[in-house]
Amino acid sequence: KQEVTQIPAALSVPEGENLVLNCSFTDSAIYNLQWFRQDPGKGLTSLLLIQSSQREQTSGRLNASLDKSSGRSTLYIAASQPGDSATYLCAVRDYGQNFVFGPGTRLSVLP
């Protein structure tokens, strides 16, 4: 059974820092991996999606990488801003319809 973990569970950084969030999964037979952002009391917003054949995806200050063989993905946020404060979740999709989510990393960017 696929399991997804995220480290750290919470992170607090000063504004302007570059930071890395980690996602690990136990079964490398994935179709894609997606990073989401969740603001308190809100739904999830998709940030980046990486297909299993890809190594990375970039959007603005965000860069996500995927290493299927080691079961890892990282989300890199450059020049963090207070508006980046949220919970970040990763989710892997297998070749069926199963999406498995990690528990999330709660990020606080201090002004």
Added chain:
Amino acid sequence: NAGVTQTPKFRVLKTGQSMTLLCAQDMNHEYMYWYRQDPGMGLRLIHYSVGEGTTAKGEVPDGYNVSRLKKQNFLLGLESAAPSQTSVYFCASGISSYEQYFGPGTRLTVT
């Protein structure tokens, strides 16, 4: 274009009561999903649908039923609510299983 909407936003039920959560999307998406989110556990898939008239079980289907009579609507029913079903429920939809767009969530408390 409202995207994915969920009704109601909040609900309190007594043990044994029944209710239906409504998810509606106006993006003509084929795929729709119901998740529950519990603290520290990430999102878990309850049921999903790959098109009008179809439904399938996800990871945690027990105690829930679903129906997809119209393409734009996906209903989640609790026939006899239990305190263990206290959670935040999210609906999502997608044009394929490639990506998901989430609703704002329904916070359900069962006493």
